[in-house]
Amino acid sequence: MLTQFIYAYISTVGFSLLFNIPKSAILKSAMVGALGWLIYSEVHQFSQSAILSTFLGACVVSVLSEIFARKFKEAVTVFVIPGILPLVPGSGMYNTMLALIQQNFSTAALIGSETIFIAGSIAVAILLVSSFTRLIFLKKI
Amino acid sequence: MKADRRRVLALAVCAGEIMLKNGAETYRVEDTIVRICKAYGISNVESFVTPTGIFVTVDYENGSDEPITFIKRIKTRTIDLNKVSKVNTFSRSLMDTRYSIENGLRILKDIESYPTYPKYIRVFCAGLASSFFGALLGAGILDFLSSFTISMIVFLAVNYLERHQANFFIQNALGSAIASLLALLFVYLGFGINLDKIIISSIMILLPGVAITNAVRDSISGDLISGTARGVEALITAISIASGVGIIMNLWIHSLGGRF
Known part of the structure; x- marks a missing residue:
C-alpha cells in the first residue's frame, strides 16, 4: 500500500511537470493524485469493480482539488488534471483494441463498454463534486 | 474615452487569449474578461468564448456611444497551466491594485513569454x-x-x-x-x-x-x-x-x- 502510494505520487509529479503546473503546486497536486489512486486501488481490491473504484477515486481527487484550490488560491484545474490522469482507463482502451484486432468481438464489446463506463464515471465524479461545491461556496475559483 | 474603452478591451482579450491557448476552461476565460473590464469601470460587457474563439462586446451604459466588438480566433492550443494560473492571479489582483493599461499589457506579455520547464x-x-x-x-x-x-x-x-x-x-x-x-x-x-x-x-x-x-x-x-x-x-x-x-x-x- 505504501509502495503504491509512492509510485502514484512520483507518477503524478511527472504528469504535473508535463502540464507546466506552477512550482508551488507540484507536490500538492501529486498528493491529490496519489490519494486518489490509493482509494481506487483499495476499493478495487475489495469490491472488484473497476467502475465503482474509479468513481470513488475520482471523487476523492475532485474533493481534494476543490479544497486545495480554495486553500492555496489556485485554479482548480491545476490540481484536478494531473490528479485524474492515473485513473483514465488506458489499459481498457488497449485491451479493447487488442480484442478487436483478434476478432474477439464479444470480448471487445465487454471490455469496451466497461472502458466507456469508467471514463463516464470519472466525468460524473467531477461533475457531482464541482456542482455540489458550487452550491456550497457560491464563489468560483 | 472611446480609445480608452478600446484599450481596456484589448487588455481583456489578450488575457483571455493567453488563458484559452493554454488549456483553461471556457467559463474561466469568460469570467476573466468580464472581471478585467469591470475593474476598469466598464460594466456593460458580454463575452462569449468557445475553445476556438473569443467574442467580446462592450456597450455603453446610456447607449449614447457605439458598441465595440472584438473577435479573436484561437488556432493552436497547448497545455501550460502555469500561465493559466498566473493570468488568473493577475485578473484577481486588478480588484485591489489598478495597474495602468500599459503596465497590464506588459505583465501579460511577460506571462505569455514565461518559459515552460526546460x-x-x-x-x-x-x-x-x-x-x-x-x-x-x-x-x-x-x-x-x-x-x-x-x-x-x-x-x-x-x-x-x-x-x-x-x-x-x-x-x-x-x-x-x-x-x-x-x-x-x-x-x-x-x-x-x-x-x-x-x-x-x-x-x-x-x-x-x-x-x-x-x-x-x-x-x-x-x-x-x-x-x-x-x-x-x-x-x-x-x-x-x-x-x-x-x-x-x-x-x-x-x-x-x-x-x-
Missing part, C-alpha cells in the same frame, strides 16, 4: 510519469526501464510533430504507433517482458485527461457548445491513440502471427 526536465518527467504508472500496474524492473525509455522517445516525437504543426490526430496516432512499435522491439530484444504493460504505460502521456476534465467542467457551467467540443476532442484523441496502437498490433499479429 525540455530535458519535461522529457525526463514523461519517462518518470509513465514508468511509475507501469509500476502501479505491477511491471517488473525490466518493463519499468523499457517504458521509461519508450515514453521519453514518444514525448520527443510528439513534441517534434507539435512544433511542425501536425494536427492532434496525427500527433497521437503516430505517438502511440511509435510506442507500440518500440515496445514490440524491446520485448523481441529481451529488454521487456510484458508487452501490454509497456504499451499501456507508454501511451499514458498521450491520454486526453485535460479534455475530459474540461469537457465536464464546461458542461456543468452551462457552456454546452464548449463542453461538446471538448468531449469530441477527447473522443477523437482516444480514437487516434487506439488506431495508432491498432495498426502496429494488427500488422504484427497478421503478418507474424503474434509471435516473435
